Amino acid sequence: MASGLKKSYGDFEALKGVDFEISGGECFGFLGPNGAGKTTTMKMIYGAVIPTGGELSVAGLDVYHHEREIKRRIGVVPQENNLDDELEVRENLLIYGRYYDLPKKLVLERTDELLDFVKLSEKVDNRVEQLSGGMKRRLLIARALINDPEIVVLDEPTTGLDPQARHLVWDRLRALAAEGKTLVLTTHYMEEAARLCDRLVIMEGGRIIAGGTPKDLVEEHVSPQVLEFRARHDAIEELLSRVESSAEAVERTGDEVLLVYTEDADALVAEVRASGVEVENTVHREAGLEDVFLRLTGRRLVE
Amino acid sequence: MLAPRIPSLRGAFRVWQRNVTIFRKFWISGLFPNFIEPLIYLAALGLGLGAFIQQGGISGQSYVQYIGPGLLASNAMFAASFESTFNTFVKLRFDKIYDAIITTPVNAEDVIAGEYLWAGTRAALYGTGFLAMLIALGTAFGEPLITSWWALLIPPMLLLIGIMFSVLGTLFTSLISHIDLFAYYFTLVITPLFLFSGIFFPVENFPAPVPQVAWFTPLYHAVNVCRELATGPSVGVIVDVLWIVVFTGALALIPVQIMRRRLIG
Numbered sequence: 001m002a003s004g005l006k007k008s009y010g011d012f013e014a015l016k017g018v019d020f021e022i023s024g025g026e027c028f029g030f031l032g033p034n035g036a037g038k039t040t041t042m043k044m045i046y047g048a049v050i051p052t053g054g055e056l057s058v059a060g061l062d063v064y065h066h067e068r069e070i071k072r073r074i075g076v077v078p079q080e081n082n083l084d085d086e087l088e089v090r091e092n093l094l095i096y097g098r099y100y101d102l103p104k105k106l107v108l109e110r111t112d113e114l115l116d117f118v119k120l121s122e123k124v125d126n127r128v129e130q131l132s133g134g135m136k137r138r139l140l141i142a143r144a145l146i147n148d149p150e151i152v153v154l155d156e157p158t159t160g161l162d163p164q165a166r167h168l169v170w171d172r173l174r175a176l177a178a179e180g181k182t183l184v185l186t187t188h189y190m191e192e193a194a195r196l197c198d199r200l201v202i203m204e205g206g207r208i209i210a211g212g213t214p215k216d217l218v219e220e221h222v223s224p225q226v227l228e229f230r231a232r233h234d235a236i237e238e239l240l241s242r243v244e245s246s247a248e249a250v251e252r253t254g255d256e257v258l259l260v261y262t263e264d265a266d267a268l269v270a271e272v273r274a275s276g277v278e279v280e281n282t283v284h285r286e287a288g289l290e291d292v293f294l295r296l297t298g299r300r301l302v303e
Numbered sequence: 304m305l306a307p308r309i310p311s312l313r314g315a316f317r318v319w320q321r322n323v324t325i326f327r328k329f330w331i332s333g334l335f336p337n338f339i340e341p342l343i344y345l346a347a348l349g350l351g352l353g354a355f356i357q358q359g360g361i362s363g364q365s366y367v368q369y370i371g372p373g374l375l376a377s378n379a380m381f382a383a384s385f386e387s388t389f390n391t392f393v394k395l396r397f398d399k400i401y402d403a404i405i406t407t408p409v410n411a412e413d414v415i416a417g418e419y420l421w422a423g424t425r426a427a428l429y430g431t432g433f434l435a436m437l438i439a440l441g442t443a444f445g446e447p448l449i450t451s452w453w454a455l456l457i458p459p460m461l462l463l464i465g466i467m468f469s470v471l472g473t474l475f476t477s478l479i480s481h482i483d484l485f486a487y488y489f490t491l492v493i494t495p496l497f498l499f500s501g502i503f504f505p506v507e508n509f510p511a512p513v514p515q516v517a518w519f520t521p522l523y524h525a526v527n528v529c530r531e532l533a534t535g536p537s538v539g540v541i542v543d544v545l546w547i548v549v550f551t552g553a554l555a556l557i558p559v560q561i562m563r564r565r566l567i568g
Contacts (some may be wrong), residue, residue, distance in 0.1 A: 009568070040568070046406050049568035068408045076406035082399035087325065095321050099407035101313070147407075 006053035007040050014040045016206040017054065024150070027173075027183040029193045029200035031289075033297060036203040038186035039079065042155045045184065046076045059150055072100060075144030079155040081136050085129040089120060089139060092128060093146055100147040107146065114142040118172055134165025141172060152176060154185040158192060170195055190290040204297050214289050222287045222295050223248045225265040229258045229272070230281040239277045246271060251294050259294065261287065307556050308563055310416035314409040318417025319424065321404075326425070337382060337429040338436070341374040345440075348503060361505060364534075371437050371448040372533035373502030375457060376464060376525035378433050379426035383465035384493055386422040387472030388485045395476070401566055411563040419469045419555065426465025431458045451535040460532060460544075464525040467551040470558060471521065477561035496522040501530075521550055 007015040015037045022028040030038040043049035045058055047067045056063045058070045084092050090111055097107030115121045118138035123131060131139065137157065144152055157173065158166040173196055177183055187193050193200050194214045201211035210217060218224075231239055233255050243260050244250055246268055251259040262268050265284050272279060326333075345367065353366030361369045394400040405411050434449070434457055441448035475488045499506060499513070500522035507514050517523045524543040531540040 007568070043568065047567070048402070048405060068410065071406060072408045078399075078402065078406070080399055080402075082403035084321075084325070084400065085398065087328070091324065095324060096403075096407065098320055099314075099317050099404060099409045101317075101408075 002056045004054035008052050024182050025180050026198040027177045027196050029197035030186040031193050031200050032203035037206040074151045075149035077140045077144045077154040083128045090124045096143050097146050118142045134161050151182040194289045209296050217292045221292045223261040225262050226285050226287045227260040228283040229279050231279045235278045242275050308412040310412040314413025315416035317409050318414050319420045322421040341378045372530040373526040376529040377497050379430045379461040379464040380468045382426040382429050383422040383468035384472045387469040391476050411566040412559045415559045415562045419466050422469030423462040423465035427458050427462040430461035449533045453532045457532050470554050473558040477558045501526045
């Protein structure tokens with residue numbers, strides 16, 4: 001549903017031609033470091049950024065000509081809290097329902113259902129400013145559902161939340177996906193992408209650099225086994241030259257950690273032991289999305 | 304360049320409705336200063352300074368009678384100006400309320416039009432309260448401040464005056480990036496308008512070009528209209544009303560476009 005999508009601000013190109021297609025009912029993720037163009041892409045979907053080039057259609061409607069109609073059919077959970085803080089939880093949803101011209105009776109019914117869905121029913125009469133960060137995020141999700149949208153767009157839905165709050169949000173988003181809603185989200189948490197997304201794209205510097213299911217991405221871009229070696233700075237250099245030949249790929253994150261990708265971890269560990277290089281700590285694990293990410297975006301994420 | 308966006312009434316109404324909902328919860332806290340301020344001017348200048356202007360007053364009116372209706376106009380100006388500067392800026396920059404609204408079928412241009420309507424409504428609401436107080440005070444002290452049934456047209460006129468100053472305030476708000484800059488607007492625009500628009504003394508008595516300059520400023524006409532409606536209007540008041548309508552209409556779409564560009568990348 002997007003092809004050749006571009007956005008420039010003066011000389012700066014925030015998006016340099018992006019293509020993707022999201023099918024109905026799937027959870028689609030945009031993954032990438034800050035400044036990769038994720039939020040810009042999301043804002044284009046809900047009309048807060050107008051592309052400077054390319055095509056983009058949402059729910060089959062062209063964004064250049066059907067702004068209002070698209071907005072009527074999607075729900076948006078923004079990155080920043082923009083609730084009416086001085087109003088009560090219920091009032092926030094009532095006001096929002098009016099923007100969609102929904103009858104008050106319907107909004108009241110949905111308010112009860114949605115607050116139940118995001119587990120905020122007890123807070124219905126509380127002022128928003130009294131809610132915790134996790135509750136506000138859940139209320140933002142409930143608000144985005146007030147018009148019963150086909151597509152829910154979520155910009156970093158769990159950034160800044162503590163682990164409990166994050167799990168609760170994930171749980172609710174999976175429930176939404178199970179209901180058949182199309183979810184489009186951005187994140188820079190690999191775990192979030194791996195847990196929620198059916199398919200995802202990895203963005204960097206305004207471009208999509210890889211895409212597929214989490215499983216495909218791991219299979220395609222990294223070897224199945226990862227060894228994380230931690231060692232002193234000078235030992236790392238030595239280790240690097242030793243393993244470079246036998247490993248499929250080596251990635252350095254920071255000064256003292258080496259990620260080594262291989263088909264046969266045991267052989268490689270044996271080799272390192274035999275070499276006598278002083279290693280402080282070794283972790284052996286399965287490769288995941290995070291490795292794909294580091295592999296593709298290199299150390300730039302860390303910087 | 305894209306064609307200018309014309310706001311939809313439906314969207315503007317929804318934004319106006321949001322403000323009404325919030326106002327209904329908090330109107331009492333905002334009411335007091337809005338009421339008290341013109342009363343303070345009325346007492347200090349009308350009674351205090353007015354004591355020295357006994358002989359004949361101005362155009363056959365006592366000084367209190369002269370300034371009362373003018374304060375109705377300035378009250379509307381202040382109400383709409385605060386709404387369209389500080390309040391709008393906070394919603395735009397700090398609370399991100401507009402960002403939330405524009406993800407719904409309500410567009411950025413509707414938001415600004417809704418804010419105009421709301422600022423006008425607030426000016427009319429508080430102004431009507433103040434008008435009622437002027438009538439009551441005039442009756443109580445046996446010196447009527449409002450002497451014509453035409454005064455019934457003052458509330459709708461205050462709505463229009465409020466919208467005019469909302470357009471002006473929003474124009475300034477749309478151009479600035481820091482909230483402290485509003486001090487310039489109030490010191491260099493609103494205060495001079497307040498003092499030199501014929502509320503406290505007729506500007507016509509000033510040497511040229513003061514009266515001519517005053518003619519080109521918005522509050523001058525708003526004061527004329529309120530004073531004439533309070534005492535029984537002459538035909539000339541039509542010119543003042545037209546001036547307000549034309550000025551408002553000519554400027555109204557400019558802040559809409561600038562604000563749209565601030566909200567939509």
